Amino acid sequence: MTQDVLQPFSEYLGIERGMSPLTVEAYCRDVRRFLASAIDYGVLDDPTDATQWARLDAQKDLLRNHLARLRDHEYRLSTVDRHLAAIRAFYRFLLLNRTVQSPPPNLRTGRGGREKRLPRDLTVELVQDILELPDPCEEKGRRDLTLLEMIYGLGLRLAEVVGMNLGDLDFPAEKLLVRGKGSRERFMPLAGQARHALEEYLAGRLEPEVWLALRDGILPREMQEHPVFLGRQYRRISRRTVQYRVSHYAGKLAGLTGVSPHTLRHSFATHLLEGGAGIRIVQELLGHRNLSTTQIYTHLDRSRLRAAFDQAHPRAKRAKK
Numbered sequence: 001m002t003q004d005v006l007q008p009f010s011e012y013l014g015i016e017r018g019m020s021p022l023t024v025e026a027y028c029r030d031v032r033r034f035l036a037s038a039i040d041y042g043v044l045d046d047p048t049d050a051t052q053w054a055r056l057d058a059q060k061d062l063l064r065n066h067l068a069r070l071r072d073h074e075y076r077l078s079t080v081d082r083h084l085a086a087i088r089a090f091y092r093f094l095l096l097n098r099t100v101q102s103p104p105p106n107l108r109t110g111r112g113g114r115e116k117r118l119p120r121d122l123t124v125e126l127v128q129d130i131l132e133l134p135d136p137c138e139e140k141g142r143r144d145l146t147l148l149e150m151i152y153g154l155g156l157r158l159a160e161v162v163g164m165n166l167g168d169l170d171f172p173a174e175k176l177l178v179r180g181k182g183s184r185e186r187f188m189p190l191a192g193q194a195r196h197a198l199e200e201y202l203a204g205r206l207e208p209e210v211w212l213a214l215r216d217g218i219l220p221r222e223m224q225e226h227p228v229f230l231g232r233q234y235r236r237i238s239r240r241t242v243q244y245r246v247s248h249y250a251g252k253l254a255g256l257t258g259v260s261p262h263t264l265r266h267s268f269a270t271h272l273l274e275g276g277a278g279i280r281i282v283q284e285l286l287g288h289r290n291l292s293t294t295q296i297y298t299h300l301d302r303s304r305l306r307a308a309f310d311q312a313h314p315r316a317k318r319a320k321k
Helices: 003-017 019-040 050-056 058-071 077-096 124-131 139-154 158-162 192-205 206-217 241-252 261-274 279-288 291-298 300-311
Strands: 174-180 185-189
Touching: 003 019, 003 077, 019 058, 019 077, 050 077, 058 077, 077 300, 124 139, 124 261, 139 158, 139 241, 139 261, 158 241, 158 261, 192 206, 241 261, 261 279, 279 291
Parallel strands: none
Antiparallel strands: 174 185
């Protein structure tokens, strides 16, 4: 199936629904898999023929069988949920264009609802150990240290730190413009160790006159779209490179595996909450649209929770016999 077949659907998701490019790509991939199932179950003959999509109208059994197939392949419930959301969006698109007459099938993924997977978080000490590993005497070391500081110090997503441009930095006002999911923008404070690392990195990478203009808030317009972080051949750093560098430094610590940029972002949120920041503040800093998304970051392990309870509550201690 060619990408052109779903191009109108892709534009609907990106322009009308305001979804991020990565979400649009995932939804289109999920819909292509659904259309392939429609062939297997005899509903469609050719999924690339959009005129046949009218046959998808009121095909609740098709959707039910498709989701069952995904579960049989042991997909996580969160992944099955995304497939279902993509298919519902596709049906809304077809309904909007009068290809089908019925609304999206009303099905749930089942098995107790959506699976809640808590991201891993690191202790403050472990994060500090990771931050001490890049060599600040080398340009790549200064870049890597700045990447780590921006992700952990500001809780940035991988796509946000990769997509950062020089024009997003406002050193005089001590703020950073972050472009998040769904083209939503937010401002983050540009201070502390993250700002210091950024200044050291950019002062060594940029031409002196460009750095001074950026520092003073008078960067020329033609420079504002230039990337902050560079990779090979002086191009914008790739997502894969950032993932590799984070994993590389974490791997230098004995037994520390599976650490990703999202691990550092989650640690940022966890450490803020443990330090007394309110969940609404953390929601704003993380760029979450819904509070329910932020609430998965509020977990505490049982030992810390019990210790805090025993220490703080007057009725927590067991009465003496």
